[in-house]
Amino acid sequence: MSEKFLLYIMNTFTTNLQDKHSLRCNCEDCFINQIVSKHLAPIICDQLLKSKMEVKYSQGDTLVEEGEKINKFLYIKEGLIKVSQLTDKKENRIISIARPHDNITLLTFFSSEKYLYTITALEDTLACTFPYRLMLDVIKSEKEFSYGFLNMISYASSKVINNFIKLSSRNLRGRLAYIILNFSDNIYKTDSFDLPLSRKEIAELIGMTVENVIRILSEFKKDGIINIDGKSIDILDKKKLQMISEFG
Amino acid sequence: MSEKFLLYIMNTFTTNLQDKHSLRCNCEDCFINQIVSKHLAPIICDQLLKSKMEVKYSQGDTLVEEGEKINKFLYIKEGLIKVSQLTDKKENRIISIARPHDNITLLTFFSSEKYLYTITALEDTLACTFPYRLMLDVIKSEKEFSYGFLNMISYASSKVINNFIKLSSRNLRGRLAYIILNFSDNIYKTDSFDLPLSRKEIAELIGMTVENVIRILSEFKKDGIINIDGKSIDILDKKKLQMISEFG
DNA sequence: CGCGGCTTTGATGTTCATCAAGTAAAGTGG
DNA sequence: CCACTTTACTTGATGAACATCAAAGCCGCG
Numbered sequence: 001m002s003e004k005f006l007l008y009i010m011n012t013f014t015t016n017l018q019d020k021h022s023l024r025c026n027c028e029d030c031f032i033n034q035i036v037s038k039h040l041a042p043i044i045c046d047q048l049l050k051s052k053m054e055v056k057y058s059q060g061d062t063l064v065e066e067g068e069k070i071n072k073f074l075y076i077k078e079g080l081i082k083v084s085q086l087t088d089k090k091e092n093r094i095i096s097i098a099r100p101h102d103n104i105t106l107l108t109f110f111s112s113e114k115y116l117y118t119i120t121a122l123e124d125t126l127a128c129t130f131p132y133r134l135m136l137d138v139i140k141s142e143k144e145f146s147y148g149f150l151n152m153i154s155y156a157s158s159k160v161i162n163n164f165i166k167l168s169s170r171n172l173r174g175r176l177a178y179i180i181l182n183f184s185d186n187i188y189k190t191d192s193f194d195l196p197l198s199r200k201e202i203a204e205l206i207g208m209t210v211e212n213v214i215r216i217l218s219e220f221k222k223d224g225i226i227n228i229d230g231k232s233i234d235i236l237d238k239k240k241l242q243m244i245s246e247f248g
Numbered sequence: 249m250s251e252k253f254l255l256y257i258m259n260t261f262t263t264n265l266q267d268k269h270s271l272r273c274n275c276e277d278c279f280i281n282q283i284v285s286k287h288l289a290p291i292i293c294d295q296l297l298k299s300k301m302e303v304k305y306s307q308g309d310t311l312v313e314e315g316e317k318i319n320k321f322l323y324i325k326e327g328l329i330k331v332s333q334l335t336d337k338k339e340n341r342i343i344s345i346a347r348p349h350d351n352i353t354l355l356t357f358f359s360s361e362k363y364l365y366t367i368t369a370l371e372d373t374l375a376c377t378f379p380y381r382l383m384l385d386v387i388k389s390e391k392e393f394s395y396g397f398l399n400m401i402s403y404a405s406s407k408v409i410n411n412f413i414k415l416s417s418r419n420l421r422g423r424l425a426y427i428i429l430n431f432s433d434n435i436y437k438t439d440s441f442d443l444p445l446s447r448k449e450i451a452e453l454i455g456m457t458v459e460n461v462i463r464i465l466s467e468f469k470k471d472g473i474i475n476i477d478g479k480s481i482d483i484l485d486k487k488k489l490q491m492i493s494e495f496g
Numbered sequence: 497c498g499c500g501g502c503t504t505t506g507a508t509g510t511t512c513a514t515c516a517a518g519t520a521a522a523g524t525g526g
Numbered sequence: 527c528c529a530c531t532t533t534a535c536t537t538g539a540t541g542a543a544c545a546t547c548a549a550a551g552c553c554g555c556g
Contacts, residue, residue: 085409085410085413087413087414087417088414088417088494089417091417093413093416093417095409095413107402107405107406107409109402110398110399110401110402110403111398111399111400111402111403111406112402112403112406116406139395139398140392140395141392144388144389146394146395146397146398147387147388147394149394149398150358150359150387150394150397150398150401151358151359152359153358153398153401153402153405154355154357154358154359154360154401155358155359155360157355157401157402157405157408157409158355158359158360158364160405160409161333161343161355161405161408161409161412162333164409164412164416165333165335165341165343166335166336168341168412168416168455169335169336169337169339169341169455171543171544172543172544173543198502198503199502199503199504200502200503207416207417208544208545209544209545209546210502210503210504211503211504211505211544211545211546211547212543212544212545214503214504214505215504215505218504218505230503246336419510419511419512420511420512446534446535447534447535447536448534448535456512456513457512457513457514458534458535458536459512459513459514459515459535459536459537460511460512460513462535462536462537463536463537466536466537478521478535
């Protein structure tokens with residue numbers, strides 16, 4: 001207990017730039033919170049909640065960085081993030097764009113001492129953070145608790161793998177159509193939205209060059225399938241876009 | 249040694265189609281067995297061990313099939329398997345070639361009622377199987393037990409994701425060199441081995457067409473980098489192969 | 497104002513899929 | 527056991543898809 005309190009104190013005082021907006025919270029909607037209260041003994045639950053911090057990240061901020069020693073466990077409460085990894089050739093590859101409840105961050109907390117992926121905020125993002133050691137201790141010691149994580153991590157990894165398979169069986173036009181539809185249908189739930197990614201990031205997401213991403217986007221525009229101006233996108237002909245995504 | 253022979257003999261005398269080679273066993277080297285005895289209460293441990301069956305699969309046999317309801321939990325004890333999934337376009341995509349201790353099978357037991365992937369034996373393979381519901385119950389109810397799974401599943405999924413990234417940043421020659429080296433360095437630990445995959449399966453593994461796989465393999469042969477005759481491969485110029493894998 | 501980063505377009509050559517055709521190997525039925 | 531079918535493998539020719547290189551416009555920032 002005192003050891004963990006110490007941990008918590010240390011966490012507060014080693015705050016770097018990113019943690020400057022942190023404060024304690026007891027929000028009810030946080031998913032971790034729900035698992036916690038459902039499965040944990042009240043004392044431990046309380047301990048977890050006390051150590052929980054809500055941290056605000058601005059667009060572009062790095063939440064955790066590949067290769068760094070894991071020091072915090074985090075859950076995305078609001079916002080949008082990208083999860084990426086360096087390739088052999090030191091290029092960035094985005095493996096997932098994720099929202100709250102996607103729990104994609106789980107992919108990087110187990111099996112290694114260091115973060116496997118870099119997580120970056122694509123929009124202003126609110127994250128609940130927990131001291132890493134404490135979280136591990138709780139997971140290790142509490143019945144049923146880690147089973148929830150097993151489900152979530154499986155689901156998250158299957159989505160990433162699925163996405164790779166889907167992308168790799170499509171040509172460039174198909175891939176672009178696919179991710180535009182993804183933003184439209186799954187993330188923003190509207191046919192008009194602002195792309196949270198630069199052209200370069202789109203390229204990193206679908207594994208193509210920037211030039212060709214731009215080229216195809218221009219083609220889509222010329223063909224009246226989408227309207228695109230800078231980052232703002234309007235889908236004009238969704239049927240056609242779906243066709244391209246499916247057969248391209 | 250004689251135990252394994254006995255096992256083999258007894259295999260001949262059992263009942264239903266897929267399980268016709270099964271029998272109870274108490275092998276010490278099985279990894280599940282080790283976790284079990286380390287973390288589980290003796291009673292439950294005993295229950296698990298009683299329900300455990302050792303099943304022998306022949307080359308080409310399907311261990312579990314994508315889309316089927318999950319009814320058994322399995323651990324690969326000996327042999328070599330492939331894990332694959334159908335793409336949108338109903339083509340096979342191999343997401344991993346795995347040996348014992350890779351625990352890749354874990355990727356398909358959580359987060360869904362149905363198997364996410366098809367698992368096929370590439371060599372004669374020995375698997376320990378457990379009734380699925382029982383295994384879930386144990387995982388849910390026992391401290392520390394599922395934490396081991398968390399680590400393993402994370403590790404397995406990161407390897408698959410890593411592999412996709414590595415492949416997607418290479419051209420065809422690079423991909424082929426990469427997987428040949430993989431078989432040589434990580435699986436068979438020798439420069440002369442028999443490929444456990446058909447040309448078509450290699451294509452499914454690296455996301456290319458059969459024709460081009462064959463073409464590049466022939467090129468490698470013509471250039472004196474490898475010798476290949478049917479499925480048997482000799483690596484003649486490993487340095488060169490590594491160069492191609494790295495820069496291609 | 498100039499610099500660097502992001503975006504865009506065009507020209508060019510390489511890589512790769514597709515189509516076609518043929519050979520070898522492996523089952524299948526009489 | 528042989529004729530027959532099917533499946534796996536192989537090579538070549540062709541065109542489409544894509545990366546690369548080059549150059550220029552745009553925009554925010556010091």
